Amino acid sequence: MIGIQMYTLRDFMNSKENLRNTLRKVSEIGYRSVQISIPGFMNASELKNELDNYSLKADSVFAPLESIHDNLDNLLQNAKVLDTDTIRTDGIPERLTGSEEGFRIYAERLQNAGKLLSKYGLRFMYHNHALEYSNFENGTGMDILLKETDPQYVMFQPDVHHIAAAGLEVSHALYDFAGRCEYIHMQGYAIIAGEDVDKAVPRRTVPVGTGNLNWSGIVKTALDIGVKLFVVEQDNCIGNPFDEVALSYRNLNKLLEGKE
């Protein structure tokens, strides 16, 4: 199954009317699942109505880690309204990424939040970038997050572009998430011409199926480890974002054809 993280289209969602138009276009492309944050100008049930109008379903509710304990009732309510059992959260704060200790502290917070949510039948999911792969004496920050949280409480939503940007081979590294990863973020990684670069890397996010990632290997491993929802998220688009997410949708369909 294919979804889209609506952050990709963030510049086209700043009013009710724009949001509606954007949801309509996303639905017309063929998407049925969206990863969306409840906008300031709507409540959860209004958003649910809009999603229903365009045959779209939210795959999760967003909550900053710090807010989960104090806003639990609200979160439970929103998950119920949007008809999802998955809570996704934000990244580790910059100040905790410099040491193994920092990652341990964050792992404990993730574990506590996941445990709390599990009491209410909710699943908790962390979305990682490249920064979790910082290297320490005994491994990476990601090793700590994986090892020091319980698979039954903390799920992961890895991002294939950012794993590659961290220097790992994605089709290989995804096995670290086996059994605790049902959603995955999909965006390509390309090198763009026009810059004088011997040393820096002119890295760009591009549509799924384009660029230099090992797509067939990635999809194979993702299915092996139990990924059920491939979520298109493209941090930045160079062309028309709707064209780019349409291309990602078509290419992902081709990549998944006959394999799911």
Added chain:
Amino acid sequence: MSKIALQMYTCREHMKTAADFEETLKKVAEIGYEYVQISRPAFFEMDEMAKLLGKYDLQADSVFCPTGKILNNIEQLEKDADILGTDVVRTDSIPVALRTSREGYHEFAHRMDQEGQALKKAGLRYIYHFHAFEFVSFGNIRGIDILLHETDPEAVMFQPDVFWLTSAGTEPSVSLRMFKGRAFYMHVKDYAIRQLEGAIENVPFYFAPVGTGNLNWNGILQAANEIGIQRFVVEQDQVDGDVFEAIRTSYKNLQKMGIR
């Protein structure tokens, strides 16, 4: 014959005078390196440098000549190669002006081919060392594909670099196979991540000694073996801390991985 070499560019800050140059060669030899990739400094003639290398039992694995200057310097290159006891000529990158278009890559491939043919006639082997920018996409073809496919495999060889293959978004254990039969030396250094600064999507990567970062060394060495790599050339573009400690770590870790 050791399969490990050092690109002396790594130690460039310690080679600025004849005395420093010699001291550095001594340290490099003490670590255990037997082969070096080195450019002749302005303060030595080729035979003087050869003599110093001999003094420390170091063997040059190639001579250097910038692309564009090869055709007019064949005799000199033959002579230099003879003095250093090598048959390999390595060159620099595609000029900046040719990097931004498909046509530029076609033109450069043609030039490489001419240079490679001329060197081949002189009994020399030509190698091109690439970075990440050659993995730029022009529609469905990349710069590197043009360079590979529009040059004679008998006359133009490549020196892949596992760091740059990674930062281009490819998986080196897969993409190295593009160079099957076209490469006998390979540059090795690790790709690591340090503490994040700024936006969460930033990738704070750095060059690290072999075996201390995020690269998939098992897969890389297996692929290198399969495509015919005969020598692993340590090149660390930038080093935090003591450069001699860094190249010692790389040397030791390569040995631990079974490269002798």
